[in-house]
Amino acid sequence: MxxxxxxxxxxxxxxxxxxxxxxxxxxxxxxxxxxxxxxxxxxxxxxxxxxxxxxxxxxxxxxxxxxxxxTSHPDKPAWTGGPTSTGLTHMAFTVDDLNATCAKLKEHGVRMHCDIQTSPDGMAKLVYCTGPEGLVLELVEMAAP
Incomplete structure (x- = not known):
């Protein structure tokens, strides 16, 4: 399909x-x-x-x-849901260097939700941050195989 x-x-x-x-x-x-x-x-x-x-x-x-x-219809207020809301909660992206990516985003005023976290199995480092207009992004760096 x-x-x-x-x-x-x-x-x-x-x-x-x-x-x-x-x-x-x-x-x-x-x-x-x-x-x-x-x-x-x-x-x-x-x-x-x-x-x-x-x-x-x-x-x-x-x-x-x-x-x-x-341009023809008024904007609705920014999406104000959260990680447990029905509907779009976040967009996830794989990055090659999470530390460098976070540093660059912070330089541009992007708010990180926490320090970089490591998954319990050690396979990924990840963080949530707030992008433009309140959109939540998940950034993930996978461990080398």
């Missing part, structure tokens, strides 16, 4: 700040940017007169995040 994972869509309030975070800090690249409007978008969103800028961002492994900035 499913042939592959396509992307995760994130509605953002500040597109330029989000692009800075995902591209300049996290290392994603813009693979496509479009201003979208018309009957097809209205139908998909179940709204009228939608105007949205969409930006597909590619991770080094090719997986995608899609940022959506609506």
């Amino acid at each position: 499913i042939t592959n994972f396509r992307h995760i869509g994130l509605v953002v309030q500040d597109l330029e700040a989000s692009l800075h975070f995902w591209c300049d800090i996290m290392g994603f690249t813009v693979s496509r940017r479009m201003d979208e409007a018309g009957p097809h978008i209205d139908a998909i969103m179940e709204l009228e007169d939608v105007k949205v800028t969409t930006v597909k961002l590619a991770a080094p492994d090719g997986n995608l995040i899609e940022l959506l900035k609506f």
